[in-house]
Amino acid sequence: MRHPVAWxxxxxxACGAAARAENLGAIGPVYPIAExxxxxxxxxxxxxxxxxxxxxxxxxxxxxxxxxxxxxxxxVPGLTRAETARTYYFDPTFVLDRNVVDEKEAVLFxxxxxxxxxxxxxxxxxLLFFDARDPRQVTRARELIDVYQGRVKPIxxxxxYMDLMKAWKLRLYYDQEGVLVRKFGITAVPAIVxxxxxxxxxxxxxxx
Numbered sequence: 001m002r003h004p005v006a007w008x009x010x011x012x013x014a015c016g017a018a019a020r021a022e023n024l025g026a027i028g029p030v031y032p033i034a035e036x037x038x039x040x041x042x043x044x045x046x047x048x049x050x051x052x053x054x055x056x057x058x059x060x061x062x063x064x065x066x067x068x069x070x071x072x073x074x075x076v077p078g079l080t081r082a083e084t085a086r087t088y089y090f091d092p093t094f095v096l097d098r099n100v101v102d103e104k105e106a107v108l109f110x111x112x113x114x115x116x117x118x119x120x121x122x123x124x125x126x127l128l129f130f131d132a133r134d135p136r137q138v139t140r141a142r143e144l145i146d147v148y149q150g151r152v153k154p155i156x157x158x159x160x161y162m163d164l165m166k167a168w169k170l171r172l173y174y175d176q177e178g179v180l181v182r183k184f185g186i187t188a189v190p191a192i193v194x195x196x197x198x199x200x201x202x203x204x205x206x207x208x
Contacts, residue, residue: 075158132159
C-alpha cells in the first residue's frame with residue numbers, strides 16, 4: 001500500500017497542472033500586428049526610388065564621388081610653395097618600447113633597443129614631394145626627375161596624379177593624409193628627400 005502522504009502530493013501536483021492548463025478565456029481585446037516588417041518597408045522604399053529614377057541618380061553620384069576621390073584625392077593641408085631654400089636632416093633611428101618576440105615568445109630584440117632602418121635597407125630612390133595643382137611645381141619636378149636620371153619616386157600632395165601619370169608615362173604616388181610630409185617635417189614643396197649615410201636629407205626647393 002502506498003504512503004498516504006505520497007498520494008496527497010501526487011493529487012496536488014495533478015490539480016496544479018490541470019489549473020494551469022485551464023482555458024481562462026480572453027482577458028482583453030486582441031488586435032492584429034499593425035507595424036510593418038522593417039525589411040519589407042526598406043524594400044518598398046527602394047522599389048519606389050527605383051521607379052522614380054532617384055535610385056539611379058544616387059548610384060551615379062556615388063560613382064562620380066568615387067572617381068573624383070581616385071583621380072583627384074583630397075590635398076594635404078598646411079603646405080605652401082617653397083619661398084626660400086631650406087635644407088635639414090631627419091634621423092630615422094627609433095627605440096623599441098617593448099620586447100620583440102618570435103612565435104615561441106623568445107625575445108628577438110629587447111625593449112630599449114635602438115635601431116636605424118637605413119642600416120638594413122637604404123633609400124634606393126629620391127622621394128620628390130610636389131603639388132600638381134601648381135604648374136610651376138610640375139615643371140620643376142619634371143626637371144628634377146631628369147637631373148636624377150629617373151631615380152626619383154614622385155609623390156603628390158595635391159592635384160590629379162592620374163592625369164599627370166598619363167602625360168609623363170611614369171608611376172606616381174600620393175601622400176594620403178600627409179603621413180610622410182608630417183613624419184619628415186616638410187612644410188613647403190617641392191621638397192626632395194635623399195639618403196646621406198644613416199640619415200635623410202630634406203631639401204625644400206625654391207622655385208625661381
